[in-house]
Amino acid sequence: MSFSDHKITAFQHKITDLPDQPSLPANELKARFDSSPEELRQAVNGICDEASRLEARVEGIVVDTFGDTIDREMLSEELAAELDAKATQTSLNTESEAREAAVSALDTRLTEVEAQKCEIYLGSYNGNGEKNTQAIRLGYQPKAVLVANARWIGNVDNPQRMELAMPDIAAYHLVVTSTGFEVKGMLNCTNTEDSVANPYRYIVFK
Structure with a gap:
C-alpha cells in the first residue's frame, strides 16, 4: 500500500445525515458516532506503518550505497561548502566562548587580588606622656602598624624603640583598634621624658 x-x-x-430525532437503537446510534473517529484512527495508523517501512527502506539504501559513513567527496560542492562554513563558525564560536571564559576568570582573579592588596601610609605624632594612652585615629582598622621613635641610630645601651602590632597580636606599648591604634609608655613619651623620642614615626598597612 x-x-x-x-x-x-x-x-x-x-x-x-441523521434525522434531528434519530430512531435507531442505542447500540447502532453509538456505532454511528464512533465510526468516523475509528476510520480516522485506522488511516493515521496506516500512515505511521507506511512511514516506518519507508524509513527502513531508505536506511537500507543508504547503508548499501555509502556504507557506514558518508565522505565529504560524496556531497555536492554546495552542500560541502555549507557544511565547511558551519564547521568553521562552530570552531570560531568555541574559541570565542573559551576566550570569554578566560577573560572572566582573569577579571575574577584581579578582583580578588584588588580586595587583598595592602596600601601603605606613613605618618607621625608627638607623645603626650609616658603614663598616658594616646589614640591615633585613622578612620579604619589597619592590618598592621609599625611605630618607632625619632632615634633612628641606636646602640646596645640605648637602642631605637620600635614595635609592630596587628589586630590579633598586640605589642607591649602598641595596640591596633577599629579606628587606628593606641600607644603608651615608651611610645608616648614627651620631650621632657625622652629628648630624642619625638616625633614618633609610624607605618600603617591598610
Whole structure:
C-alpha cells in the first residue's frame, strides 16, 4: 500500500445525515458516532506503518550505497561548502566562548587580588606622656602598624624603640583598634621624658 491508499475522501457515516430525532437503537446510534473517529484512527495508523517501512527502506539504501559513513567527496560542492562554513563558525564560536571564559576568570582573579592588596601610609605624632594612652585615629582598622621613635641610630645601651602590632597580636606599648591604634609608655613619651623620642614615626598597612 502507498500513503495515498490511506486518504479519507469522505466518512462512511456522517452525523449530519441523521434525522434531528434519530430512531435507531442505542447500540447502532453509538456505532454511528464512533465510526468516523475509528476510520480516522485506522488511516493515521496506516500512515505511521507506511512511514516506518519507508524509513527502513531508505536506511537500507543508504547503508548499501555509502556504507557506514558518508565522505565529504560524496556531497555536492554546495552542500560541502555549507557544511565547511558551519564547521568553521562552530570552531570560531568555541574559541570565542573559551576566550570569554578566560577573560572572566582573569577579571575574577584581579578582583580578588584588588580586595587583598595592602596600601601603605606613613605618618607621625608627638607623645603626650609616658603614663598616658594616646589614640591615633585613622578612620579604619589597619592590618598592621609599625611605630618607632625619632632615634633612628641606636646602640646596645640605648637602642631605637620600635614595635609592630596587628589586630590579633598586640605589642607591649602598641595596640591596633577599629579606628587606628593606641600607644603608651615608651611610645608616648614627651620631650621632657625622652629628648630624642619625638616625633614618633609610624607605618600603617591598610
